[in-house]
Amino acid sequence: xxxxxxxxxxSIFAIQLSxxxxxxxxxxxxxxxxxxxxxxxxxxxxxxxxxxxLPFPVRFIDRPYTLPKGLHEFNLTGGLASAESLGYGxxxxxxxxxxxxxxxxxxxxxxIWNPLPLGxxxxxxxxxxxxxxxxxxxxxxxxxxxxxxxxFSSYMRSNFDRKRALEMELNLFMLLPFDKAPSLWSGAFRxxxxxxxxxxxxxxxxxSISIDNLRLESVFRQGRTPIESRDVTSESARLxxxxxxxxGWAVSPRFDTNLEYxxxxxxxxxxxxxxxxxxxxxxxx
Numbered sequence: 001x002x003x004x005x006x007x008x009x010x011s012i013f014a015i016q017l018s019x020x021x022x023x024x025x026x027x028x029x030x031x032x033x034x035x036x037x038x039x040x041x042x043x044x045x046x047x048x049x050x051x052x053x054l055p056f057p058v059r060f061i062d063r064p065y066t067l068p069k070g071l072h073e074f075n076l077t078g079g080l081a082s083a084e085s086l087g088y089g090x091x092x093x094x095x096x097x098x099x100x101x102x103x104x105x106x107x108x109x110x111x112i113w114n115p116l117p118l119g120x121x122x123x124x125x126x127x128x129x130x131x132x133x134x135x136x137x138x139x140x141x142x143x144x145x146x147x148x149x150x151x152f153s154s155y156m157r158s159n160f161d162r163k164r165a166l167e168m169e170l171n172l173f174m175l176l177p178f179d180k181a182p183s184l185w186s187g188a189f190r191x192x193x194x195x196x197x198x199x200x201x202x203x204x205x206x207x208s209i210s211i212d213n214l215r216l217e218s219v220f221r222q223g224r225t226p227i228e229s230r231d232v233t234s235e236s237a238r239l240x241x242x243x244x245x246x247x248g249w250a251v252s253p254r255f256d257t258n259l260e261y262x263x264x265x266x267x268x269x270x271x272x273x274x275x276x277x278x279x280x281x282x283x284x285x
Contacts, residue, residue, distance in 0.1 A: 056071055058250045059199060060194070060250070061164075061202060064107075064126050065123040065132070065155060066123040067103075071104060072101070072102065073101070073282060073284045075099070075102075075280060077098035077280045081275060081277070098114075099115070100113065100114045100119075108122060108123040114137065119135065120136055120137070121134070121135040130159070131157040132154075135154075135155075147178045147181075148176045148178075152172045153171045154169065155168070163197075164193065165193065165196075166191070167190075167191070170189050170190075171186075171190070172185075172186070173186055185213060187210070187212065188209065188242075190206050190244075191207060193205065200250040201250075203247045203248070205245050207241065211240075212237065212240075213237050242262050244261060256281070257280070258282070261275070261277050261278075262275070262276040263275060
């Protein structure tokens with residue numbers, strides 16, 4: 001027979017054994033459940049062509065004067081003007097259609113084709129706060145006159161911050177008609193602030209000081225419809241102060257739309273522009 005002491009020891013040993021067994025995890029608990037297999041990721045499609053990144057800033061206030069090497073650009077410009085001509089009152093006249101293609105030679109120099117490579121742009125300086133550029137080109141037509149049009153321009157932009165800048169530009173050109181008409185010339189200095197309203201929208205009010213010997217002459221049908229508009233020389237040079245408002249919209253990294261309205265009333269007589277609207281479409285690749 002078991003003594004009381006031995007019976008107590010057996011009971012204590014049984015209790016400890018049951019506690020140890022209950023603390024041991026079961027083999028089922030030790031084996032983790034298999035995780036579901038992850039599906040293979042779908043191949044990433046390239047972004048649409050119009051949204052692919054380019055080595056060219058979308059923000060107008062950050063853009064260089066010339067194109068970076070490897071990027072090409074095409075510009076198409078057209079517009080309308082209201083003019084007083086030959087005492088017929090205000091008439092809507094087609095202004096001009098400009099076509100230009102820019103091809104970079106280096107990061108600081110680009111060729112201008114219109115349609116032949118008869119223009120060049122050069123960027124002497126591009127820093128965080130200052131940008132300068134000069135260009136020289138020869139065009140072929142201005143309004144109704146057909147002739148050679150040598151043109152020189154210089155440009156400077158001073159950035160105050162990410163949203164504000166000051167632009168200045170000097171433009172000089174001559175028109176040498178092929179029909180032996182007197183040559184025409186014009187010089188203008190333009191200055192105005194540039195406001196970057198958002199990542200894709202910018203606007204700039206501009207004031208110019210212009211001196212030229214141009215005068216618009218139009219020929220009308222009896223129904224007061226203009227059939228021809230030509231620049232002719234004025235009797236004397238005139239000093240005018242055109243005001244313009246420019247709006248630029250970056251539709252995508254590859255496409256821009258620019259609108260510009262210009263008031264040419266101060267200092268002009270009958271036969272010259274009073275209002276001018278221009279639309280420029282730009283594509284890059």
